[in-house]
Amino acid sequence: MKRILFLCTGNSARSQLAEALMRHMAGDNYEVMSAGMSPETVDDRVYLVLADQNINTDNLRSVSVTSLNDQHFDVVITLCDKASNECALFPDSDALIHWDFTDPKPTEGLQAFYETVEGLKARIALFLMLNGEQQNNTIGPVELFKIMSDPLRLRILMLIEDELALTVGDLTKALEVSQPKVSRHLALLRDAGILQDQREGLWIFYHFPEHLPAWVRHTLATVRNGNPGVINQEKLKLSQITDRKKPGFSNKPKINKKQTASAV
Structure with a gap:
């Protein structure tokens, strides 16, 4: 104790x-x-x-x-x-x-x-x-804020905070950047433990891990809600994707609203 x-x-x-x-x-x-x-x-x-x-x-x-x-x-x-x-x-x-x-x-x-x-x-x-939970020391505050200091990575995180899970194709269209560039940033976020990928059929979705530390989830949710207009244009572009695939993971993690979790 x-x-x-x-x-x-x-x-x-x-x-x-x-x-x-x-x-x-x-x-x-x-x-x-x-x-x-x-x-x-x-x-x-x-x-x-x-x-x-x-x-x-x-x-x-x-x-x-x-x-x-x-x-x-x-x-x-x-x-x-x-x-x-x-x-x-x-x-x-x-x-x-x-x-x-x-x-x-x-x-x-x-x-x-x-x-x-x-x-x-x-x-x-x-x-x-x-x-209130065992802390995962994969990432510390310095590393998190370095990651969020990049405008493209920040927008990726904010989009996934809203949408719960997105594919590389979704992000490429919403952000209007090349697929290799998006993939590089997603790989960095995955290696840092902030995102994980999960295949469903032909598509690979990126989402927040179920066991992402509460302080990281809370920081991401605070940035998103404190800056509500930060990804307006990107959200509009996502809504225009007519053939967009939505995840339906059979092992979908439970979303804990009390801890501002954003996992799928």
């Missing part, structure tokens, strides 16, 4: 909320703790907003970060700028992450606490989505 630690200045609001939410959302996948540089009493409003959402508040208590110096945490997440300096206390952690959240305590009432809860829920949900 991996261990995760949330850090903030007083360990009295933000990190307590994060600890309770992570336990609630992650189940038994992580051992979760929180701590502070200068621990203070847990704010009563923490218990109120968590109880209102049926989130367990048992065992929430303020802890000094110095008491945890000799412990190993797989992931350390800081929640304020001051606490980010405390990452140096955990140099052997696999991941040091910073989420900057405004301290809700100076504001009267519960609204700021509810807003902090909603913000943390979104961050934690994304973290769990992208880290």
Whole structure:
């Protein structure tokens, strides 16, 4: 079981909320703790907003970060700028992450606490989505962004993100480039582990592998949805192909919408 630690200045609001939410959302996948540089009493409003959402508040208590110096945490997440300096206390952690959240305590009432809860829920949900499976280290972020920096390869990926599977002929007509050039780029994407090919009859289709890491799928989906007009012309050209073949793989992988998968 991996261990995760949330850090903030007083360990009295933000990190307590994060600890309770992570336990609630992650189940038994992580051992979760929180701590502070200068621990203070847990704010009563923490218990109120968590109880209102049926989130367990048992065992929430303020802890000094110095008491945890000799412990190993797989992931350390800081929640304020001051606490980010405390990452140096955990140099052997696999991941040091910073989420900057405004301290809700100076504001009267519960609204700021509810807003902090909603913000943390979104961050934690994304973290769990992208880290909830065994990671395939075929490609790293540097390699992925190098691949996506080429305009032709980017358009190929965006088309397959939309269409799920395409042939070399489809891409040649949509992109208006030669077949050898398209084939070279497809071979590079296949060798990098981003695409795989699959034969069906006389046609070979290229699509995303079923086990493409979630963070790669999410990046591709984000680029596509954040730039909706990037392949408009190519989409129009695809729609004009009257004899276009569609895949009907008998072993078609299940598409996981929650993880923005785009595999066929």
